[in-house]
Amino acid sequence: MSDVEMSDDEIAARPPRRWHIAVFLAPAVAVYTALMIIPLIDTLRLSLFTTIDNHSVFNGFANFVMLFTDGRWSNTFWNALGNNMVFFLIHMSIQNPVGIALAAMLSVPRLRGRTFYRTAIFMPTMLSFVIVGFVWKLILSPIWGVAPSILNAIGLKFLFGPWLGQESTALVTLSLISVWQFVGIPMMLIYAALLAIPEEVIEAAELDGITGVGQFFKIKLPLVLPTVGIVSILTFVGNFNAFDLIYTAQGALAGPNFSTDLLGTYLYRTFFGFQLQLGDQNMGATIATMMFLIILTGVMIYLFAVQTRMRRYQL
Amino acid sequence: MSTGKARTSLLHTGLMHLALIAYTALCLAPVVLVVINSMKSRAAIFSAPMALPGPKTFDLIGFTTVITQGNFAGYFSNSLIVTGTSIVAVLLFGAMAAFALSEYRFRGNTLMGLYLALGIMIPIRLGTIAILNIMVATRLVNTHLGLILVYTAQGLPLAIFILSEFMRQVSADLKNAARIDGLSEYAIFFKLVLPLTRPAIATVAVFTMIPIWNDLWFPLILAPGEATKTVTLGAQSFIGQYVTNWNAVLAALTLAILPVLILYLAFSQQLIRGLTAGAVK
Numbered sequence: 280m281s282d283v284e285m286s287d288d289e290i291a292a293r294p295p296r297r298w299h300i301a302v303f304l305a306p307a308v309a310v311y312t313a314l315m316i317i318p319l320i321d322t323l324r325l326s327l328f329t330t331i332d333n334h335s336v337f338n339g340f341a342n343f344v345m346l347f348t349d350g351r352w353s354n355t356f357w358n359a360l361g362n363n364m365v366f367f368l369i370h371m372s373i374q375n376p377v378g379i380a381l382a383a384m385l386s387v388p389r390l391r392g393r394t395f396y397r398t399a400i401f402m403p404t405m406l407s408f409v410i411v412g413f414v415w416k417l418i419l420s421p422i423w424g425v426a427p428s429i430l431n432a433i434g435l436k437f438l439f440g441p442w443l444g445q446e447s448t449a450l451v452t453l454s455l456i457s458v459w460q461f462v463g464i465p466m467m468l469i470y471a472a473l474l475a476i477p478e479e480v481i482e483a484a485e486l487d488g489i490t491g492v493g494q495f496f497k498i499k500l501p502l503v504l505p506t507v508g509i510v511s512i513l514t515f516v517g518n519f520n521a522f523d524l525i526y527t528a529q530g531a532l533a534g535p536n537f538s539t540d541l542l543g544t545y546l547y548r549t550f551f552g553f554q555l556q557l558g559d560q561n562m563g564a565t566i567a568t569m570m571f572l573i574i575l576t577g578v579m580i581y582l583f584a585v586q587t588r589m590r591r592y593q594l
Numbered sequence: 595m596s597t598g599k600a601r602t603s604l605l606h607t608g609l610m611h612l613a614l615i616a617y618t619a620l621c622l623a624p625v626v627l628v629v630i631n632s633m634k635s636r637a638a639i640f641s642a643p644m645a646l647p648g649p650k651t652f653d654l655i656g657f658t659t660v661i662t663q664g665n666f667a668g669y670f671s672n673s674l675i676v677t678g679t680s681i682v683a684v685l686l687f688g689a690m691a692a693f694a695l696s697e698y699r700f701r702g703n704t705l706m707g708l709y710l711a712l713g714i715m716i717p718i719r720l721g722t723i724a725i726l727n728i729m730v731a732t733r734l735v736n737t738h739l740g741l742i743l744v745y746t747a748q749g750l751p752l753a754i755f756i757l758s759e760f761m762r763q764v765s766a767d768l769k770n771a772a773r774i775d776g777l778s779e780y781a782i783f784f785k786l787v788l789p790l791t792r793p794a795i796a797t798v799a800v801f802t803m804i805p806i807w808n809d810l811w812f813p814l815i816l817a818p819g820e821a822t823k824t825v826t827l828g829a830q831s832f833i834g835q836y837v838t839n840w841n842a843v844l845a846a847l848t849l850a851i852l853p854v855l856i857l858y859l860a861f862s863q864q865l866i867r868g869l870t871a872g873a874v875k
Binding site: 300304385409546570578 | 606607610611613614617618620621622624625627628639640643644683686687688690691693694695698700706709710712713715716717718719720721722723724725727728743744746747748750751754778779780783804807808809810811814815826829830833840843844847850851854855858859862865866869870
């Protein structure tokens with residue numbers, strides 16, 4: 280304790296500026312501010328401007344009005360937003376339950392081959408979207424015929440179709456490919472949360488005769504719900520700025536007939552232009568701002584509503 | 595009674611293994627299928643896609659095409675330069691900032707922590723349009739440096755968040771003893787705290803590396819030139835160009851998969867320990 284007092288005296292004696300704190304913070308704050316915060320703010324600003332004869336002119340919310348109401352923009356925008364919702368809902372309803380189920384099985388005590396299963400199931404998460412997109416594109420290709428012959432082997436050949444090429448199935452197929460890639464993340468995080476449950480809780484449940492599947496749903500699942508919340512918000516943020524997989528598998532036009540268009544691919548096309556349409560920086564910024572607002576809303580809902588309720592649940 | 599119970603638990607375990615094996619197969623099969631077919635002749639790829647390459651079907655024509663027509667060596671070195679430098683910058687700058695936040699009490703500490711944490715949830719991609727404007731103005735388009743700066747900014751928030759948690763655990767007595775011995779704050783950071791937090795730094799390195807190596811968006815927008823293409827973008831454009839040449843496509847995919855796979859197998863325990871930190875001891 281006397282040490283602290285001594286150093287307090289020292290602080291009082293020497294000049295109050297502690298420059299080393301600034302030195303430690305400077306590089307990180309500089310890079311982060313220059314390439315993350317300023318560009319983000321500048322993008323939000325650009326959404327309020329329009330470019331006339333190479334001059335930036337303040338435009339109020341006209342870009343947003345155009346995005347929501349002008350048929351040239353709004354049809355594509357609502358389509359991309361709707362597709363993005365479907366993309367997210369498929370992740371939530373398949374990726375998370377499968378991840379929880381896998382985590383539950385892996386966390387069974389004395390399970391043989393646990394490390395092998397864990398390593399193998401997490402592997403696709405490490406691969407880039409480019410690899411994943413092309414690998415599945417080849418496998419699902421009717422030209423190669425691997426998928427129909429596998430389905431044939433289990434007697435389900437009648438189900439096969441050119442899933443990535445049909446408007447009705449392309450979005451669901453791509454969502455499932457993305458789920459295949461990312462199941463590892465909920466699996467790992469929930470697995471860790473399950474292992475962190477104190478022994479005493481489990482023992483108390485067993486004394487009360489709650490075991491097996493009942494124990495999982497009544498005791499363990501409620502305890503890992505905060506982790507499920509974290510996984511959900513990570514999924515939400517990831518899904519609403521997804522781009523790579525669609526671009527790789529279907530191209531910038533997000534075919535067939537824009538049926539797999541997400542906000543990310545729409546932003547890319549608007550900003551860079553495609554076919555006959557020229558790139559438009561301000562409309563690109565408007566779409567980016569919408570994505571920002573959507574993601575911000577999701578994060579806010581998570582932080583305020585879900586977090587507080589879960590904390591109460593935990594107690 | 596007890597044998598019945600044992601039998602049901604045996605049945606449960608069996609069913610569980612069955613489910614896990616089936617799911618593992620679903621994870622591995624697509625990758626295995628691509629790798630084995632990359633080493634087969636075109637005829638064999640179509641006639642027997644499931645078979646391993648045999649003496650009659652073994653053919654490296656795909657790899658020959660990729661190596662002679664593509665510039666994969668260049669793409670790899672670009673990816674290595676960009677990813678390697680970014681990781682070093684994220685770890686060094688991130689650890690320094692984390693140390694400042696966790697070690698010193700100063701006005702605005704909490705606010706600074708929150709400011710730096712914003713980037714964990716808000717993706718850097720949303721600022722792409724302004725980032726491209728900055729890169730054009732500073733002539734950093736089609737340079738390694740442009741990508742490195744963006745990836746450093748992208749990696750910092752999570753790195754600072756995780757590292758400051760770990761640095762809080764470094765014993766205060768140790769640091770105070772060093773101060774009494776006359777070590778400067780810089781010496782305490784570099785000689786004492788940094789070595790002690792090495793495991794956490796390794797974990798952050800793996801977390802930082804994966805999204806940078808795999809990213810398609812920023813290379814596509816900031817560095818699409820042939821001289822600065824990363825492996826991810828290079829594979830994407832090569833495959834797009836050779837889309838009807840199945841041997842070349844499969845070989846290019848295999849070349850893109852193998853280094854990631856080898857690195858993953860080498861570091862998977864580290865990564866998994868990081869993800870499940872605290873729970874798996």
